[in-house]
Amino acid sequence: MKMLGVNLKKGFVKLVPENFDDLWHLYNVIFKDDEVYTYTTREIKPNEKYARPRRGQRVPVFLGVKVEKVLWDKLLNRLRIHGTISEAPESVPKGAHHTLNIALNKPVTVVKDEWEKHHVARLKRASQTSEKPIMIVVVDDEGYAIATTKQYGVEVLAEERVRLPGKLEAEKRTAATNEHFRRILASLRVVWKGSPIVVIGVGFLKGDFADFVKSEASDVAKSVLDVKGVNNSGVTGINEALRSGILLKAARHLRIVEEVRVVEEILRRLGKSEPTVTYGYDDVGKAAELGAVEKLVLADAALREGSDEKEHEAGAELMSLGGVAALLRFGLAVA
Numbered sequence: 001m002k003m004l005g006v007n008l009k010k011g012f013v014k015l016v017p018e019n020f021d022d023l024w025h026l027y028n029v030i031f032k033d034d035e036v037y038t039y040t041t042r043e044i045k046p047n048e049k050y051a052r053p054r055r056g057q058r059v060p061v062f063l064g065v066k067v068e069k070v071l072w073d074k075l076l077n078r079l080r081i082h083g084t085i086s087e088a089p090e091s092v093p094k095g096a097h098h099t100l101n102i103a104l105n106k107p108v109t110v111v112k113d114e115w116e117k118h119h120v121a122r123l124k125r126a127s128q129t130s131e132k133p134i135m136i137v138v139v140d141d142e143g144y145a146i147a148t149t150k151q152y153g154v155e156v157l158a159e160e161r162v163r164l165p166g167k168l169e170a171e172k173r174t175a176a177t178n179e180h181f182r183r184i185l186a187s188l189r190v191v192w193k194g195s196p197i198v199v200i201g202v203g204f205l206k207g208d209f210a211d212f213v214k215s216e217a218s219d220v221a222k223s224v225l226d227v228k229g230v231n232n233s234g235v236t237g238i239n240e241a242l243r244s245g246i247l248l249k250a251a252r253h254l255r256i257v258e259e260v261r262v263v264e265e266i267l268r269r270l271g272k273s274e275p276t277v278t279y280g281y282d283d284v285g286k287a288a289e290l291g292a293v294e295k296l297v298l299a300d301a302a303l304r305e306g307s308d309e310k311e312h313e314a315g316a317e318l319m320s321l322g323g324v325a326a327l328l329r330f331g332l333a334v335a
Helices: 020-027 117-128 170-191 205-216 234-244 255-271 281-289 313-319
Strands: 002-007 012-016 035-044 057-073 078-087 097-102 108-111 135-140 143-150 153-161 197-201 224-229 277-279 293-298 324-328
Touching (some): 012 117, 020 057, 020 078, 020 117, 020 143, 035 097, 135 234, 143 170, 153 170, 153 234, 205 224, 234 255
Parallel strands (some): 135 197
Antiparallel strands (some): 012 108, 035 057, 035 108, 057 078, 135 143
């Protein structure tokens, strides 16, 4: 994300979203009654008083929209802002409804009556990060899954179940395994954008696949940073990798890994009834007033007050605790 201007006295932040994670950050800072300004297209109808009615022409215009709804489509990586037009050229009626499709690499200005500090901090943090997403390939003899990390979670890009012949059928197993690896590599090439790759899996097949990539696709092999074992296959194995921290070699600064580890620590302390953890708005608020909060964790979905928002696994677990939890510097007595 590129920050073009910040003037909190006048209530505006001007920026350019550069990737889909930036759209996710915008989704979590734009709310009802804010105003959003950007270039869009709108159908302009001709003056029909002295002419035959005909379809209008869609033309590019710069509009300001007073926000009524903010819509995030995770599957399409699309952010849409719906509301009423507050600022427009003379050819466009103010007060009419319009939906802005926020585009990558085009300036957007967000205006608020008052900016929350954590909203500004979130945008600035997004503008400073240079981390690449990690491609995770899970391989075993029951199938494969390919996923990429996002700042809002993990996105599964491809998945297929197979059943390889047993080890007693050595010749058939070798041929089927090579075909299995070719299919995985073909799927990986479709979605891979040059980001670091971590290969994980149950048993020895993960290492065999990494060797296959070295011999068949040297360009891809250069991006394979690590090969690690997990106890589960498929998407479950990916979540295990996030929880256990085995991706840290490939992403020492990847935020999602840290988020998962913090939530795991919260759940561990809760499971052992330790006094240095609390959750829920009321109890976390009391702990904050007493200066006991060491680390505060708040789910994006809780910030948006939406129960239908999709989070990564750790985010979903946090939502089950009310969307907010805290690790404490010291235990608090229960009233």
